[in-house]
Structure formats: structure tokens, C-alpha cells
Amino acid sequence: xLSLKDCQAVIKQxxxxxQLPGLPSxxxxxxxxxxxxxxxxxxxxxxxxxxxVFSDNIQPAIYAALAIEVFHNxxxxxxxxxxxxxMRRNRPTVHMKWNQNxxxxxxxxxxxxxxxxLAHVGGSMLNRVLxxxxxxxxxxxxxxQYDMDYEQRLEVSIDDYLKMxxxxxxxxxxxxxxxxxxxxxxxxxxxxxxxxFGKNIGIAFQLQxxxxxxxxxxxxxxxxxxxxxVFNKKTILLIEALNTASGNTRKNLLKWLNLxxxxxxxxxxxxxxxxxxxxxxxxxxxxxxxxxxxAVNSLDKLVIDPTRKSELLTFSTYLMHRKK
Amino acid sequence: xLSLKDCQAVIKQxxxxxQLPGLPSxxxxxxxxxxxxxxxxxxxxxxxxxxxVFSDNIQPAIYAALAIEVFHNxxxxxxxxxxxxxMRRNRPTVHMKWNQNxxxxxxxxxxxxxxxxLAHVGGSMLNRVLxxxxxxxxxxxxxxQYDMDYEQRLEVSIDDYLKMxxxxxxxxxxxxxxxxxxxxxxxxxxxxxxxxFGKNIGIAFQLQxxxxxxxxxxxxxxxxxxxxxVFNKKTILLIEALNTASGNTRKNLLKWLNLxxxxxxxxxxxxxxxxxxxxxxxxxxxxxxxxxxxAVNSLDKLVIDPTRKSELLTFSTYLMHRKK
Numbered sequence: 001x002l003s004l005k006d007c008q009a010v011i012k013q014x015x016x017x018x019q020l021p022g023l024p025s026x027x028x029x030x031x032x033x034x035x036x037x038x039x040x041x042x043x044x045x046x047x048x049x050x051x052x053v054f055s056d057n058i059q060p061a062i063y064a065a066l067a068i069e070v071f072h073n074x075x076x077x078x079x080x081x082x083x084x085x086x087m088r089r090n091r092p093t094v095h096m097k098w099n100q101n102x103x104x105x106x107x108x109x110x111x112x113x114x115x116x117x118l119a120h121v122g123g124s125m126l127n128r129v130l131x132x133x134x135x136x137x138x139x140x141x142x143x144x145q146y147d148m149d150y151e152q153r154l155e156v157s158i159d160d161y162l163k164m165x166x167x168x169x170x171x172x173x174x175x176x177x178x179x180x181x182x183x184x185x186x187x188x189x190x191x192x193x194x195x196x197f198g199k200n201i202g203i204a205f206q207l208q209x210x211x212x213x214x215x216x217x218x219x220x221x222x223x224x225x226x227x228x229x230v231f232n233k234k235t236i237l238l239i240e241a242l243n244t245a246s247g248n249t250r251k252n253l254l255k256w257l258n259l260x261x262x263x264x265x266x267x268x269x270x271x272x273x274x275x276x277x278x279x280x281x282x283x284x285x286x287x288x289x290x291x292x293x294x295a296v297n298s299l300d301k302l303v304i305d306p307t308r309k310s311e312l313l314t315f316s317t318y319l320m321h322r323k324k
Numbered sequence: 325x326l327s328l329k330d331c332q333a334v335i336k337q338x339x340x341x342x343q344l345p346g347l348p349s350x351x352x353x354x355x356x357x358x359x360x361x362x363x364x365x366x367x368x369x370x371x372x373x374x375x376x377v378f379s380d381n382i383q384p385a386i387y388a389a390l391a392i393e394v395f396h397n398x399x400x401x402x403x404x405x406x407x408x409x410x411m412r413r414n415r416p417t418v419h420m421k422w423n424q425n426x427x428x429x430x431x432x433x434x435x436x437x438x439x440x441x442l443a444h445v446g447g448s449m450l451n452r453v454l455x456x457x458x459x460x461x462x463x464x465x466x467x468x469q470y471d472m473d474y475e476q477r478l479e480v481s482i483d484d485y486l487k488m489x490x491x492x493x494x495x496x497x498x499x500x501x502x503x504x505x506x507x508x509x510x511x512x513x514x515x516x517x518x519x520x521f522g523k524n525i526g527i528a529f530q531l532q533x534x535x536x537x538x539x540x541x542x543x544x545x546x547x548x549x550x551x552x553x554v555f556n557k558k559t560i561l562l563i564e565a566l567n568t569a570s571g572n573t574r575k576n577l578l579k580w581l582n583l584x585x586x587x588x589x590x591x592x593x594x595x596x597x598x599x600x601x602x603x604x605x606x607x608x609x610x611x612x613x614x615x616x617x618x619a620v621n622s623l624d625k626l627v628i629d630p631t632r633k634s635e636l637l638t639f640s641t642y643l644m645h646r647k648k
Binding site: 023024026027078081082101102104105107108109111112113115116119122123124126127130131134135137138141142144145146148149 | 347348350351402405406425426428429431432433435436437439440443446447448450451454455458459461462465466468469470472473
């Protein structure tokens, strides 16, 4: 079976070989720029791994994998405009390096390019794969909209937050595996088990992201921690805190959230201390384990030679123990 | 045969019946708002008319027609952001009524919605229609990029301008007819003749738009004239003028283009006078007639009972003589 690393290498090679027109350069240069940023290529690799569960031939899944990766990069380009992010992977974002109009239009063209790649899935398979891609893409937009809506609200329920994470992040991981499975020849029910697996590791992944921003070891993490705290980002930690803190702890939390003038490190230390006092590292950690267990359960239900599932299990375990 | 009016009525009914989710409202309300703006629905009507040339049953073309209309509205929503347009059809544009982030994301979702509608084209036909749609959609983005690029340049060749118009406007008209034809059972070569017809009336349509902004009878036109002149918009008139004016006429033209403080009506009168002195109403008028003639020639080449083509001929003649 192909490991994550094998699949990442295949994706890297095909992305490098992706032919984009030269002109108009303001449309296509930003796309090339996005593809050249360092990235883990988890999603397209999962398309290949999903295919590989059911077939030794991953060729039929390559275009769909590229489509998923190009779609993902489209969402990054437009999200960076909406979130006013200046940097991505230590490089200026497209709307900063070029301008906002170019980031809007180049992102649009990237989304279309994703469909162009997907259209290479020929024959009747296209009729099965395209609706999955469409539904997922719309849900990703819905998730981003909920994320922006929630930033404007103080109180967000945990269920609402988890639904947002499912839509914004997890369904694309799920669809990657499902589309790969279909292209590998899986029956609908088999592909749905991989979808369920992907959805749950996708949610676990995002919750862990929230946790790492606060509790990661900076030496291992490789990125600055505490950014979510500094910008009052609605994470599972902040939402759990707002839903469970009472008395002075709540007052203290709200004071820090409303402060516009503060020392960065002081705010991070204060809110981290609140999270610790509420035992959030443990409770969110347990939540992540539950999602991981649900993912594993879905994989267990798939009736197939266990060796064919082993790489997906390895992947989910690797995600569970990641420190960065 | 179905007339334009018949097709417009069919489109209107199906657009009214289009089911969009309620939530998140910031994602779907702007879409509904766009669909409720008054519009001629030329493009989706041409999908139905293209189908009707080859088949008495237009049902197979309805979803594709809606996809084309939804795609067109996506381009309007994003173009309005890029062009900083405050009004469309006498109503505030989406980024003004809501905000820019909502206009970006709702536009993205609209583009995906277009693909969702297109996916209803089932069976092997999807493999023929989707690539046409994809290529067209990318060309529309390229056209919009060229348009923005040209706004930053003083000199644009007529050929470059015509290519921009072809991509930004004409290919979608062409693809509407071609996709309709395919869904009506046309052979590839037959559908390509309708594509050629559509491309040429599309270019003629845009050149006429440029002309009407300056030379329309305001009482009939129903919109304020002269806006292109006021904002130095690169139209076929301005480009022809920059390419042909010399001596004092050129100096005078450049003076008005560079003036930042001016009386609106005075600038319109001055530049209109330059256009008239260069005989541009006639030369652009002849150009439009040539495109119209090329369109008619393509239709002539289509070997089919002439009554099946009559409504398309009527449509092109109607466009040629429009005063608004």
C-alpha cells in the first residue's frame, strides 16, 4: 500500500507538471505562486490513499486529487482576503503581493481550474464524482460564512462551532477520501465509510490546531503560538471557556477580550491561565480522542483485507500525535 | 419555434422556482437578491434557443440554461467589487448592501451553484458539456483580467481590445448557444457553427454598448449616457480615437483624459465632438455590421430546415437595431 509520503511525492510531481497559461500573467502568476508555497498536500494525498484502499492502480484518481488541491488553494486565496491575512507560510499573501482585485479574480479562475481538472474524470464516473465535489464545495463556503458570522458574535454554542468546523474543514477531507474511493471502484456504502472516517479526522485535526496554538511546545511547533488568543479568534478553547467560565474567571476573560491596548505576551499568559484553570487542555483533548475513535470505528466497519486500510490508520494515528 | 420571449418566460419561471437554502443567510440572501434584479436573460434564453434549433424538446437544456445564468450573475457580483460599482439596475450592489467579504464568498458559492445546476445534465452528455463550460468560464476570467490590465494602460491596440471583448463577453454568448445545441442533439460541427454565430453577435453586442453610451437617444436609452466618457473607460470609441487622432485633436483628447477637475456635461460634449470629428459612429457602426454579417454567415452554413434557424436570425436582427 502507498504511504502518505508516497502519495505526497506523486502529488508534488504532478503539481509541478501542471500546465498553466502564461497570459494574462496577473491571472496565472498568483496561481503558480500559491502552488509553490510549502504545503503538506494532505487532501490530494488522501484522494490517492482512498483510491488505493480499493485499487492498486491510483492513476484514475490523480486528476481528482489535483482538483481537490487546486480547490483548497482557491479557498486559501479568498479566505486570506476575507481574513485580511498579510502572510501565508512566511510569504506575502496574494492580495498583498499583487492586489485585492487580482486575488479575487485569480481565485475565481483557480476554482474553475479545479473543475477543469475534475472534468478529466471521464465516462460515467464523472456523474458520481461531480455532485460530491459540488456539495462539498458549497459546504466549505457555508463553513467560511459561519466562521465570519461567528466572529461578530460573542456567544457561539459548541454545536454551532463544531458544525462550522465540519463544513469549513472536515467535509473536504471527507470528500477527498470518498472521491478517491469511488475512483478506486468502491461501492457507495464503502465510499461513505471513508467519508465518515475523513469527516471525523478532519474535525479532530481542526480542534488540535486550536489546541496547538495555545499549548504547543514552541520549539517543536515551528510557528509563533498564541495568535488565536491575541486576535480573540473563536476557537474550541475560547468557546468552551465562554460557555463554562463563571464568576471572576468569566469577568477576567471578558476583560481581556475587550481590552484593545495590551501587551501580547501578557494577554496570552492570562488567557492561557484561564484555559488551564478550566481544564480545557484535557477536555478538548478528550473530545479529539472521541473524534479519532469515531474515525477508527468507521474504518473498522469497512469489510476489506485489513492491510488495505493500514495506511489510513497510520495516517490518523500520526495526526493524533502531531505536535505541529 | 420558440421565440426569445417564449424562452425568457421559461427561464423566469425556473429561476423563480430555484431552491436555495435559507442559511447561512449572508451566503444565500445575496444570491436571491441578484436573481431578483431586472434582467433580460439573453444568455440562458440562447441555451434554450440553441437546443430548439435541433430539437422540439427543450427540457434537457433547462438546467444548463440556469447554470449559464447563475454563472453570469456570479461574474456580475465579483466584477462589481473589482470595478467598485455602487449600483446595478438602480439597486445597490451586493458589496455595498452587505459588505465586500459577503460579496466575495456569496459570488464563490454562486459559481459552485452554477456547476451544481450543470451537473444535472446527466449521462455521457455531461462529458461533452462540462469542458465547454470550463473553458468558457476561464476565458471570461481572462477577459476580465485583460479589461482591468488595459484600464492601467493608455494605449491598447484594437486587436487587443477585440480579444478582450471576445473573452469577457462574447464567448459566454457563444457557449450558451453551443451547449444548447449539444443538448438538442447537434453534432460537434453543428454546435460549432452556433458557437461562431454567438461569438460574433456577442462582440457586436458589446461594441454597440460602447456606441450607445455616447450616441444613444437618452429618451429611448433609459439610462444616463456618457458614463464611459466621464470615467475614461476603454471602449472601442476611445481606443479608436487614441489610435487615429493626431495633432490638435489628439492633444485635446489627452487633455480631457488627464483632467481630474471637470464639468461632467462639458467633458461628455468635448469628447463626443472628438469622436464625431473622427467619424467614429460610422466606422464602429460598420464594424458592428461586419460582425453581424459574419454571424449570419455561420448560420447560413448550418444545413437544416431554415424555419428552425429563423428565431436566431430574428434575435440577431433585433440586437443589431436595438436603441437601448
